[in-house]
Amino acid sequence: MATSGTPTIGKQLQCPICLNTLTKPVSTPCGHTFCMSCIDQYWARHTSYKCPMCKKRFNNKPELGINKVFAEITEQFKRRRLSYENEQFAKPGEVCCDFCTERKLRAVKSCLVCMVSYCQTHLEPHQRVGTLKTHKLIEPVSNLEDRLCKKHDRPLDLFCRSDRTCVCVLCTETDHREHSIVPAEEECTEKKAHLVTTEVEIKHMVQDRLKKLEEIRQLMELSKVSPDRVRVFTALMRSIQRCxxxxxxLVKEKQKALEREAEGLIKDLEHEIKELKKRHTVLKQLSRTEDHIYFLQSFSALCAPSDTKDWSDINMHSDFCLGTVRRAVSLLEERNWKSCQKSTE
Known part of the structure; x- marks a missing residue:
């Protein structure tokens, strides 16, 4: 028999006796086709030779040969059916159909009313029966139990704005009687509108930090290129060798301090950029979900203010080492000039 989820087998490819796909198909003189083993067993159980379909009798047992056309067609069909079934069977990590027996097929939808996941075949009543057409279908999820109220075992189809949590209809008559309650889908739509603003803000935060990151890296490069230091010290080397x-x-220590500070800022910026990008990706995926319960359960945590720094006032001065050197050199030059003056006198 055909497995759930496979294409319907045409009657012309079914054996009228076993109702399975024809195996070694043979045709009787009256034109009907059967599996070779099925027709042989049928005739072995009867005293006369007749067609199981039209009941036409034959004086002698017909000599039957395999119908090559039907044999080729059935073999092609079996290969296609096997390929189709392999594609439809649920792989590890995929949501399985709750109605399939034995080997499970991959679910294509989950019903938030029935709290069941369906393959394409078992989903058919939801696409045909009027009362089932009104059920809320979403992309298949494995944790449907999370969509049920733990206290009343009813679907979480409402949202309590007072407690900012999903509730069922019975919760509105008990713990949430005096609270502000709206349909979960309505709250989800409203939150998605806010989600767009949050996505834009995060995108701008990422751009600002990328800009600051590039600025700090450029300053690091500028701080390393200081040929003036070498020239100044070379000119004074004979007179101020010890100094x-x-x-x-001192310059090396200042340079290391600058690099440590810059590396620390770069590390913090790269971490914030990574976290913001990750958050932006999750928010984008969340904005596309049809599962409003999952959306509302995840919204508050994802849209909470992020623990990030304000980088607008954080700056680095690339020339502070050179400034120190220049001041020191000026002082040394002054002392050297005075020494020269005294020597001249």
Missing amino acids: QTEMIE
């Missing part, structure tokens, strides 16, 4: 060594060590 030169001490000053170089």
Whole structure:
């Protein structure tokens, strides 16, 4: 027999006796086709040779040969059916049809009213029966139990704005009697509108941090390119050899401090950019979901203010090391000039 979810087998490819796809099809003189083993067993159980379909009798047992045309057609059909079934069977991690027996087919929809997932074949009543057409269908999900109220075992199809949680109709008569209650779908639509604004804000935050990241990297490069330092120290090397060594060590320490600060800022910025991008992706996926219960359960956490820094006032000065050097060199030059003056006198 055909498996659920496979194409319907045409009657011309079915054996009238076993009702399965023809195997080694043979045709009787009256034109009807059967599996070779089925017609042989049928005639073995009867005292006369007649067609199981039209009941036409034959004086002698007909010599039957395999119908090559039907054999080729049935083989092609079996290959296509096997390929189709392999494609439809649920793979690890995919949502299975709750109605399939034995080997489960992949679910194509989940019903929030029935709280069941269906393959294409078992979904058919929801597309045909009037009362079932009104049921809310969503993309298949494996955790349908999360859409049920833990207290009343009823669908979570309402939203309590007072407690900011999803509730069932019975909850409105008990714990949430005096609260502001709206349909979950209505609240979901309203929150999705707010989600667009949040997405834009996060996108701008990412862009601002990328800009700041590039700015800090450029400043790091500028801080490393300081040929003036070498020229200044070379000119004074003979007269201030000892001070030169001490000053170089000071510059290195300042340089390392600058690099440590810049690397720390870069690390923080890259982390914030990564988290913001990840949050932006989740928000974008959330805005497209049809599962309003999952949306509302996830909305508050995802739209809460993010723990990020305000980078607008954070700056780095690329020339502070060079400024220190220049001041020190000026002082040394002044001292050297005075020394020269005294020597001249």
